[in-house]
Amino acid sequence: DGGITQSPKYLFRKEGQNVTLSCEQNLNHDAMYWYRQDPGQGLRLIYYSQIVNDFQKGDIAEGYSVSREKKESFPLTVTSAQKNPTAFYLCASSPPGQGPYEQYFGPGTRLTVT
């Protein structure tokens, strides 16, 4: 089945450690996105990528890094520089062509840093 997978569902880390969240899609979508969601709030864009080997900062990129070496994959690294990393992280992708198109979301990763 086509879709977006994120792993793991729950992730626990100690403060000061970098952690990488996985996002894979088999929808043949060009564009991919990372969002952060905090309790009771909407989604905030961290990074997005339109094509392989290219990505742009979103609204809250500080303390995060990404790579886009393959069309199917867009991993997000939460670095130790991110002051408040505990949150729900959602990955999304959108179809190619003249958008804007709806985005399709993965199941999310809930990161807890203590």
Added chain:
Amino acid sequence: AQKVTQAQTEISVVEKEDVTLDCVYETRDTTYYLFWYKQPPSGELVFLIRRNSFDEQNEISGRYSWNFQKSTSSFNFTITASQVVDSAVYFCALSVLYSSASKIIFGSGTRLSIRP
């Protein structure tokens, strides 16, 4: 700048009641798109509808209907004869045509609880 406001933080109704979720948006662009997403307790956002700024026709899909009014910058969502399975957080969102990467601005969401 673009902005989406969902003034209703939480709504609770009894099953079978009709319920309307409000959405007001702000943009200076003449070409834009509006979306509604549903986020059930599992966390994954589910796409419900996309509407462009040139299409003001209301849309109905089963028990769901959407009322788009450019004059008031609103894109409201109504669930008719609500069911417990409709319980979720609903997000309204806005996107303008910058490039092939669709940057979407989300509202803060409305948590809808349907009581049996």
